[in-house]
Amino acid sequence: MSLQKPALDPQNVEPRSRSSYPEPYRSRVLPRETRALGEALGLTRIGVNLVRVLAGKQSSMRHWHTHEDEFLYVLEGELVLRTQAGEQQLTAGMCAGFAAGSTDAHHLINRSERPASFLVVSNRDPEDSAHYPDPDVDLVWSPPHARKRMTRRDGTPC
Amino acid sequence: MSLQKPALDPQNVEPRSRSSYPEPYRSRVLPRETRALGEALGLTRIGVNLVRVLAGKQSSMRHWHTHEDEFLYVLEGELVLRTQAGEQQLTAGMCAGFAAGSTDAHHLINRSERPASFLVVSNRDPEDSAHYPDPDVDLVWSPPHARKRMTRRDGTPC
Numbered sequence: 001m002s003l004q005k006p007a008l009d010p011q012n013v014e015p016r017s018r019s020s021y022p023e024p025y026r027s028r029v030l031p032r033e034t035r036a037l038g039e040a041l042g043l044t045r046i047g048v049n050l051v052r053v054l055a056g057k058q059s060s061m062r063h064w065h066t067h068e069d070e071f072l073y074v075l076e077g078e079l080v081l082r083t084q085a086g087e088q089q090l091t092a093g094m095c096a097g098f099a100a101g102s103t104d105a106h107h108l109i110n111r112s113e114r115p116a117s118f119l120v121v122s123n124r125d126p127e128d129s130a131h132y133p134d135p136d137v138d139l140v141w142s143p144p145h146a147r148k149r150m151t152r153r154d155g156t157p158c
Numbered sequence: 159m160s161l162q163k164p165a166l167d168p169q170n171v172e173p174r175s176r177s178s179y180p181e182p183y184r185s186r187v188l189p190r191e192t193r194a195l196g197e198a199l200g201l202t203r204i205g206v207n208l209v210r211v212l213a214g215k216q217s218s219m220r221h222w223h224t225h226e227d228e229f230l231y232v233l234e235g236e237l238v239l240r241t242q243a244g245e246q247q248l249t250a251g252m253c254a255g256f257a258a259g260s261t262d263a264h265h266l267i268n269r270s271e272r273p274a275s276f277l278v279v280s281n282r283d284p285e286d287s288a289h290y291p292d293p294d295v296d297l298v299w300s301p302p303h304a305r306k307r308m309t310r311r312d313g314t315p316c
Contacts, residue, residue, distance in 0.1 A: 006241060088161055096164045097206070098164055124281075
């Protein structure tokens with residue numbers, strides 16, 4: 001018998017392959033499979049997503065959050081965590097965490113030949129913005145006065 | 159080479175076996191192994207714990223939170239989720255979620271003969287209180303004017 005809420009089998013949540021990134025960043029993350037577990041369970045104070053990153057793809061562009069803690073837990077496969085300090089290989093059972101306001105930008109890269117999955121959890125804060133410090137990534141997520149929108153660093157829409 | 163923060167191998171976090179419950183509830187949850195992953199990673203807006211529940215033990219008494227969303231993800235073994243609606247068996251890869259203020263109290267019971275592990279994540283809210291509706295559990299966690307303290311339902315200290 002299938003699980004009833006408040007329990008959930010993630011495989012029963014329809015995966016999405018969406019990104020708010022414009023090109024050329026969009027193609028670096030899509031296609032992907034994101035299952036919005038927190039949303040499916042009616043949660044609003046934390047966001048919980050199960051993300052399957054295909055071979056050669058990235059979880060996101062390297063970024064940090066102003067008002068949201070972020071926690072990642074690898075469930076399957078191999079992912080390279082890239083931060084200011086360099087790269088580390090994460091395998092199933094390993095995790096990482098980034099405090100709100102810490103400017104150590106991060107992302108995950110799947111350099112293996114098979115998909116890799118991770119859980120990602122954050123608090124949800126309407127004041128949050130994400131910054132992308134890499135010189136080749138001209139993006140800001142939801143800067144002041146551009147709520148829930150992606151812009152260039154100078155504030156112009158993507 | 160071992161991982162450097164912001165990455166972390168949970169096995170390098172010292173497990174704790176603590177509970178704020180008085181007896182007879184305390185013995186229903188201890189001994190256990192709780193690894194405070196969020197704390198180890200410097201997170202303050204979300205709490206993240208990896209909990210190993212021994213055979214015959216429970217994750218907690220059945221409870222619900224006033225101001226904190228709670229998300230559980232089973233990593234290993236078998237755990238029975240008990241809520242108002244009854245019981246459901248959760249195995250590795252299954253999850254459950256409880257929105258802040260939802261009065262559907264819950265806990266996990268390990269009725270198997272081996273340990274079971276789960277990740278539990280919440281937002282952190284200083285206004286939060288936990289209520290324990292089962293008739294045989296006379297506890298309130300952090301009711302108004304008793305911050306970060308366990309009391310009986312009538313407000314007297316445990």
